[in-house]
Every structure is written in C-alpha cells, then in structure tokens.
Amino acid sequence: EDRMSIVSVVGNMRCSMPVSKPDYRALADIPLRMISYGSNDSDVAFVIKTEDKKRALQALSNRLFEPETDKIVK
Numbered sequence: 001e002d003r004m005s006i007v008s009v010v011g012n013m014r015c016s017m018p019v020s021k022p023d024y025r026a027l028a029d030i031p032l033r034m035i036s037y038g039s040n041d042s043d044v045a046f047v048i049k050t051e052d053k054k055r056a057l058q059a060l061s062n063r064l065f066e067p068e069t070d071k072i073v074k
Contacts, residue, residue: 004033005053008045009060026063030056 027046034047048056 001033003050004047005050006045006047007053007056007060008043009064010043011064012042024060024063026059027056030059 030048030052032046032048036045036047038044046056
C-alpha cells in the first residue's frame with residue numbers, strides 16, 4: 001500500500017503480552033494496519049499511515065520515556 005510507515009519499538013519487553021499493554025496505550029487513537037512481533041522479546045513493529053507517523057512517534061516517546069511516577073494510575 002502507498003503512504004504507509006513502519007514504526008519499531010526495540011527494548012526489553014514481553015511480546016506475549018497484548019498490544020493493549022500500558023506502553024502501547026499511546027497508539028489507541030492511531031489506526032494500526034499491522035502489528036509484527038519480533039522473533040524474540042526485544043522488538044515489535046507497527047505499520048501505520050505515514051500521515052500518522054509524527055503523532056505516533058511523539059505519543060510513544062511520551063509514554064515510554066515519561067517518569068515512572070507519571071505512569072501510576074490515580
């Protein structure tokens with residue numbers, strides 16, 4: 001398909017967990033065309049529309065790199 005982008009998240013994660021894992025809640029408003037889990041527990045990739053790429057990257061960055069105290073649900 002045209003105008004699609006791949007966004008990969010690489011790190012120490014458990015791919016057996018569903019995509020709704022808190023770290024991926026950031027993508028809740030972004031339509032995902034495909035989700036691809038790596039062959040080990042260190043990466044996952046999402047295919048999204050290129051027009052959503054900047055928003056997806058910012059949302060993931062905000063979610064993954066915010067201070068741990070901000071992740072506590074009140």
